[in-house]
Amino acid sequence: MSVVTKGLLLLALFSFNFYSANAQWKLVWADEFNMDGKPNPANWKGEQGFVRNHEQQWYQDANAYCKDGKLIIEAKREKVINPKYVANSSHWKENREYSEYTSASIITAKKQSWQYGRFEMKAKIDTRPGMWPAFWTLGNEGQWPENGEIDIMEYYRGDLLANAVWGSMEQYKGIWSTTKKPITEFNDPEWSNKFHIWRMDWDEKSIKLYVDDLLLNSIDLEKTYNAKDPKKNPFRQPHYMLVGMAIGGDNGGDPSKTEFPAKYEIDYVRVYQK
Numbered sequence: 239m240s241v242v243t244k245g246l247l248l249l250a251l252f253s254f255n256f257y258s259a260n261a262q263w264k265l266v267w268a269d270e271f272n273m274d275g276k277p278n279p280a281n282w283k284g285e286q287g288f289v290r291n292h293e294q295q296w297y298q299d300a301n302a303y304c305k306d307g308k309l310i311i312e313a314k315r316e317k318v319i320n321p322k323y324v325a326n327s328s329h330w331k332e333n334r335e336y337s338e339y340t341s342a343s344i345i346t347a348k349k350q351s352w353q354y355g356r357f358e359m360k361a362k363i364d365t366r367p368g369m370w371p372a373f374w375t376l377g378n379e380g381q382w383p384e385n386g387e388i389d390i391m392e393y394y395r396g397d398l399l400a401n402a403v404w405g406s407m408e409q410y411k412g413i414w415s416t417t418k419k420p421i422t423e424f425n426d427p428e429w430s431n432k433f434h435i436w437r438m439d440w441d442e443k444s445i446k447l448y449v450d451d452l453l454l455n456s457i458d459l460e461k462t463y464n465a466k467d468p469k470k471n472p473f474r475q476p477h478y479m480l481v482g483m484a485i486g487g488d489n490g491g492d493p494s495k496t497e498f499p500a501k502y503e504i505d506y507v508r509v510y511q512k
Contacts, residue, residue: 263356263510270506271309277302282344285482287322288331293370293487295341296320302342308503311483313341313369315498339493343482351378351476352509357438359481360505363393365421365430368493370394370484371502373436375477380405383412384464386472390447391436394489396420400447400454404472405464413465417447417455433505442474481507 269281276299277284284299296318302311317336324332363371372392377385384405392399398419403412421429437448445457457473464470483502485493 262512264512266355266509266511267350267352268506268508269309270307271304271504272307274305275303277304277309277344281346281350283347283349285343285345285480288320288334288337289343291484291487291489292330293484293490294337294368294493295339295483295485296337297343297482298340299342301340302344308505309481309507311342311344311371311481311502311504313339313364313483313485313498313500313502315493316340339485339498341483341485343480343484345480345482346478347376347378349478351478352511353474353476354441354511356508356510357390357440357479358506358508358510359391359436360433361391361436362433362503363391363430364483364500364502365393365396366496366500367395368486368491368496369500369502370487370490372480372482372484373507374480375438376480377472378476378478380470380472382410384466384470384472386462386475386477387412388438388440388445388447388473388477390438391449393421395491396422398449398454400449402445402455402457402462402473404462405466405470407465413462415455415457415462419449419454433503440473445473479507 285297287296289297317338318340320334320337322332323335327333359373373390375388383403387403389399389401401416403414406413434450439446443459447455459473462471462473484490
């Protein structure tokens with residue numbers, strides 16, 4: 239058998255195996271963002287105000303909109319009044335009279351949730367200082383982190399992250415499986431100007447997190463039982479999605495020299511199951 243014939247046979251076998259494996263997945267839900275205006279309220283609701291991680295942005299609905307077949311999450315440098323301001327308060331949600339930034343985070347909680355499947359997003363993220371875009375999930379039941387968190391994509395300070403977190407013995411302190419990949423390792427100076435595909439393959443045995451088919455993290459679900467309640471595995475329950483862009487906060491970095499507005503552009507979000 240010639241080298242050429244062997245090569246063609248190997249290519250045909252690879253193609254058969256690839257398409258056979260992917261043929262098992264059936265699309266069960268998607269948002270293609272093809273209707274201009276607000277995100278579909280049957281799928282999404284917006285988070286409001288100061289929410290988590292000591293972030294600098296004020297979340298508001300106006301900063302998430304669909305245009306030309308894409309969901310745009312737009313962060314702005316603009317001053318908005320904090321209605322929960324309390325003079326001399328030590329709480330981070332109350333001790334700022336104003337927010338200097340606005341952005342959006344939209345979630346599918348109490349609207350759409352899934353247990354297991356292939357979750358996929360095609361998006362272009364802003365990687366400048368202070369930006370913290372994310373595509374992630376939380377479990378429907380339980381208090382964080384006992385409900386489980388999966389970070390299919392988050393980015394800050396030069397790194398892409400692919401994480402999962404579950405409950406430890408301490409309240410509000412999680413056990414993390416974390417990987418970081420500096421975007422400089424892609425050796426593409428235009429990487430941040432391009433759309434990429436983030437994917438999670440999740441079943442009862444494992445969670446695998448990818449970018450552009452590159453495996454970033456693999457989590458064995460036999461190792462993710464909550465420490466306080468070893469019978470509870472937060473990744474064996476339905477999860478809902480969150481898509482948003484934070485600014486600054488615990489991890490995002492300093493946005494003060496970044497030019498705004500900043501945009502996180504999502505072409506689609508899809509869920510497949512077998």
